[in-house]
Amino acid sequence: MNKKITLKKLIITSVCIALCIVLPIALHAIPNAGVMLSPMHIPVLLCGIVCGWQYGFLCGLTGPLLSSLITSMPAMANLPFMMVELAIYGLVSGLIMRYLHLGKTIYTLYSSLLAAMLSGRIVAGILKALFFAGGSYSWSAWATGYFVSCLPGIIVQLILIPILYFALKKAGLLPPLSLDNH
Numbered sequence: 353m354n355k356k357i358t359l360k361k362l363i364i365t366s367v368c369i370a371l372c373i374v375l376p377i378a379l380h381a382i383p384n385a386g387v388m389l390s391p392m393h394i395p396v397l398l399c400g401i402v403c404g405w406q407y408g409f410l411c412g413l414t415g416p417l418l419s420s421l422i423t424s425m426p427a428m429a430n431l432p433f434m435m436v437e438l439a440i441y442g443l444v445s446g447l448i449m450r451y452l453h454l455g456k457t458i459y460t461l462y463s464s465l466l467a468a469m470l471s472g473r474i475v476a477g478i479l480k481a482l483f484f485a486g487g488s489y490s491w492s493a494w495a496t497g498y499f500v501s502c503l504p505g506i507i508v509q510l511i512l513i514p515i516l517y518f519a520l521k522k523a524g525l526l527p528p529l530s531l532d533n534h
Contacts, residue, residue: 368398369411369415372395375394376419377423378391388502388504394516395415396408397441400449401449402527405447406446408446448464465514477497
C-alpha cells in the first residue's frame with residue numbers, strides 16, 4: 353500500500369479516536385446525551401467507512417478505552433460491551449464499504465451503516481446476556497437498551513455520517529476507495 357495513503361488513514365483514525373474522547377465531553381452537560389445520542393459511534397462508523405475495516409476496528413477498540421481512562425466515560429462496567437460493539441461497527445462498516453458495491457455510493461454507505469449498527473448491537477447484546485446471571489437480561493432489555501433509548505442517536509448517525517462522508521470526499525480529504533468510481 354502507498355505510504356502516503358497509509359499515513360492519511362492513520363491520521364484520520366487518530367482524529368476519530370480523539371473524537372471518541374471529545375464528543376462525549378462536549379455533550380456531557382446534556383442529561384442522558386451519552387445514551388441518547390451515542391456520540392462515540394459517529395467517529396467509529398466514519399473511520400470504518402473512510403479508512404477500512406482494520407482502522408475502524410482499531411478505532412472502535414481504542415476510542416472507548418482511552419475515553420474511559422481519561423474521562424471515566426463510559427463507566428468501567430460498560431466498557432467491555434462498548435468496546436466490542438464499536439469494534440464490530442468499525443469492522444463491519446469497513447468490510448461492507450469495501451466489498452459490497454450497489455451501484456451508487458449512497459446505497460453502499462447506508463447498507464454499511466445499517467449492517468454495522470445492527471451487527472454491533474447483536475454481538476454486544478449476546479455478550480451482555482452471557483455476563484448476566486440467570487436470565488436477568490431479556491429481549492426487551494436488549495431492545496430498549498440498544499434501539500429505543502438511543503433512537504435519536506441512530507437517526508443522527510444516519511443523517512450526519514453520509515453528510516460528513518460526502519463533505520470529506522468533496523474536500524479531497526478521503527483516502528482513495530474502491531468505490532470512488534461509482
